[in-house]
Amino acid sequence: MLRNNLKFRGAVFRTCSAAFVLVLVSAGIPPVPPANAETNVAGRSVFLDPGHSGVNDSAISSQVPNGRDGTKDCQTTGTSSNNGFPEHVFNWDVVLRIQDVLQGLGIHTGLSRSNDNELGPCVDQRAAEANAAHPDAIVSIHADGGPPWGSGFHVNYSSPPLYPAQRGPAMQLAGTIRDFLSGAGFRKSDYVGNDGLYGRADLAGLNFAEYPAVLVELGNMRNPGDAATMETVEGRARYAQAVTNGIVAYLQQTTTEGS
Numbered sequence: 001m002l003r004n005n006l007k008f009r010g011a012v013f014r015t016c017s018a019a020f021v022l023v024l025v026s027a028g029i030p031p032v033p034p035a036n037a038e039t040n041v042a043g044r045s046v047f048l049d050p051g052h053s054g055v056n057d058s059a060i061s062s063q064v065p066n067g068r069d070g071t072k073d074c075q076t077t078g079t080s081s082n083n084g085f086p087e088h089v090f091n092w093d094v095v096l097r098i099q100d101v102l103q104g105l106g107i108h109t110g111l112s113r114s115n116d117n118e119l120g121p122c123v124d125q126r127a128a129e130a131n132a133a134h135p136d137a138i139v140s141i142h143a144d145g146g147p148p149w150g151s152g153f154h155v156n157y158s159s160p161p162l163y164p165a166q167r168g169p170a171m172q173l174a175g176t177i178r179d180f181l182s183g184a185g186f187r188k189s190d191y192v193g194n195d196g197l198y199g200r201a202d203l204a205g206l207n208f209a210e211y212p213a214v215l216v217e218l219g220n221m222r223n224p225g226d227a228a229t230m231e232t233v234e235g236r237a238r239y240a241q242a243v244t245n246g247i248v249a250y251l252q253q254t255t256t257e258g259s
Contacts (some may be wrong), residue, residue: 009039011036035244040255042105042106044255045107045132046102047110047130047135048099048139048141050092050113051078051122051140051142055117062122065124065204066124066204072202072204074122074124075120075123078142078171079098079143079221085227087221091143092238095111097240098141098243100235101244119142123203124208127142137212138212139213140213141216143217143226145221145222146191149191149223150188150190150220150222151220151225152186152219153179153186153196153216153218154189154196155196155217156200157174157198157214158200165213166211166213170214172250173213176246176249178196178197180243180245182196182218183242189220210258
């Protein structure tokens with residue numbers, strides 16, 4: 001299957017006892033500082049949501065609950081770079097790379113959609129599927145369509161929180177992924193949010209989340225610099241590695257805290 005064949009290019013995965021190291025060996029791509037690996041994460045679970053869908057029709061404008069006593073569109077088409085590279089392709093590629101490494105660590109994974117060539121579920125259904133999996137973390141991957149002058153990533157979380165998991169746990173997950181993206185050399189957003197984090201009340205997937213959940217906008221596709229990174233295999237591998245390391249670090253932190 002594609003998800004099993006899609007490997008990190010230029011990355012070497014090694015395990016030793018309960019530790020792991022992700023070493024990026026391609027020239028010109030600096031390695032991400034690995035998570036502090038003192039705790040085995042095998043057996044934990046993560047639900048991954050590659051934002052949007054490969055195909056869209058009029059159904060995406062149907063109204064669904066937004067998690068705050070209102071409604072919103074079932075789904076949106078997503079954005080694209082000025083060169084026509086679609087966000088849904090970027091999201092799918094990055095999520096498969098993340099999934100591949102998580103599974104290699106023995107982490108159970110679920111996906112909100114099974115391919116990138118069909119209409120995907122509505123946002124409320126994706127949230128329901130995530131909750132049904134009872135995961136340790138829910139991570140939605142997107143790319144923004146912001147102003148051309150703005151650049152950088154930001155990690156969204158539900159605010160104000162509606163469930164206990166949206167308080168401390170989600171904030172911890174958001175901050176950890178933010179730190180690993182920043183540590184990998186990616187810039188925090190200079191046009192939205194604060195210090196790479198952004199609390200929002202309008203994202204149904206986060207509003208419905210009963211487990212720690214974040215939505216990561218990895219960059220701004222309308223910014224030429226961000227788009228140039230997103231459009232390359234090497235760039236997508238760097239994004240995926242940084243997010244993966246952040247997820248694993250969060251799982252290690254929470255295992256330690258709960259032990």
